[in-house]
Amino acid sequence: MTRRSAHVTARPARPAVRRRSPREEPAVPASGDRRQAILEAAIKEFSAKGLSGARVDAIARAAKVNKQLIYYYFDSKDGLYEAVLGQLITLTGQRMDVGAPHPSASAAVTAHNERALGERGTEWLRFWLWEALEARPPAEHRDAERAKMWARWVSDFERAQERGEISERYDAKMLALAVNSIIVTPYLTPAVAELITGLDPNCDAFKSRQLTLLRQLLQSLAPSASGGDVGPGDI
Numbered sequence: 001m002t003r004r005s006a007h008v009t010a011r012p013a014r015p016a017v018r019r020r021s022p023r024e025e026p027a028v029p030a031s032g033d034r035r036q037a038i039l040e041a042a043i044k045e046f047s048a049k050g051l052s053g054a055r056v057d058a059i060a061r062a063a064k065v066n067k068q069l070i071y072y073y074f075d076s077k078d079g080l081y082e083a084v085l086g087q088l089i090t091l092t093g094q095r096m097d098v099g100a101p102h103p104s105a106s107a108a109v110t111a112h113n114e115r116a117l118g119e120r121g122t123e124w125l126r127f128w129l130w131e132a133l134e135a136r137p138p139a140e141h142r143d144a145e146r147a148k149m150w151a152r153w154v155s156d157f158e159r160a161q162e163r164g165e166i167s168e169r170y171d172a173k174m175l176a177l178a179v180n181s182i183i184v185t186p187y188l189t190p191a192v193a194e195l196i197t198g199l200d201p202n203c204d205a206f207k208s209r210q211l212t213l214l215r216q217l218l219q220s221l222a223p224s225a226s227g228g229d230v231g232p233g234d235i
Contacts, residue, residue, distance in 0.1 A: 034063070034065055034069065035073050037063040037064070037065065038059065038060075038063045038065060038069070038070055038073065038074075038080070039080075039083060039084060039087055040063070041059045041060075041062035041063040042054070042059050042063075042080050042081075042083075042084045043084055043087075043088070043123065043124075043127065044062065044123065045058055045059050045062065046081060046084055046127055046130065047123045047124070047126040047127040047130070048126070049130075050130035050133065050134050051077070051078075051081050051130070051134055052134060054077065054081075056070055056071075056077055056080070059080070084127075085131075085142060086142070088124055088127060089142060089145050089146060089149070091124075092124065092149060093145065093148075093149045095115040101155075101156075101159060102156055102159075104160070104163075104165060105156065105157065105160035105165050105166060105218045106214075106215050106218055108156035108157075108160070109156075109179060109183075109211075109214050109215070109218065110211065112153065112156075112179075112180070112183065113183050113207075113210070113211060113214070122187045122202075125184055125187050125188055126188070129188050150176075153176050153180065154172055154173050154176045156176070157172040157175050157176050157179075158172045160218075164222075164223060165218070165221075165222060166218065166221045166222065166223075167221055167222065167223040168223075170221060175221070179214065179217075182210070182213070182214060182217075183210070183214070186201040186206070186210070187201055187202075190202075193206070197209070
């Protein structure tokens, strides 16, 4: 019997696979980090375009995540908006509740100005402006938190009245509202602020003049400067 000679084609050797060291492995963000990255991107998107104009695709790109992950965490764009709203309320409350009560009305106003316009402050202000413009139904479960937050701001003026810095003829709540408006309005309508003052609201010169006006205003509200403590009906 004739034995056939088998022709065997040798296979090329596979190149050795070099395993990555732990330091070379790509970093995979933890779930909490990815969720926070989405919230950070959503704050920017909602602040720039409001709820109606914001796009989930844009938020996903900015956060560098898959769009489906946003729906996994937040169910919908409305759910994401509510999460952003909750985070901003919490962060704003923390900013307004830092340290001991202020020793003077001037110190309270200076601190409020720094907190309101600090890191990412103008971005947050635009978010609240869009909230007003889009006329969404009030989130009653959030209103109590926000009212409590602003009550602390009003209490700065009430304490100033108790110390005799501000005349009791003035309504502390209306005064708190007016002072807050002086602080934040230039950043909500920066073009108008610049047309009136000739200064960009974000520049140091504008901020210095704004604080000077606020301190002068508070000085003018003292009982001696306002002609004594008379009632609102006597004005």
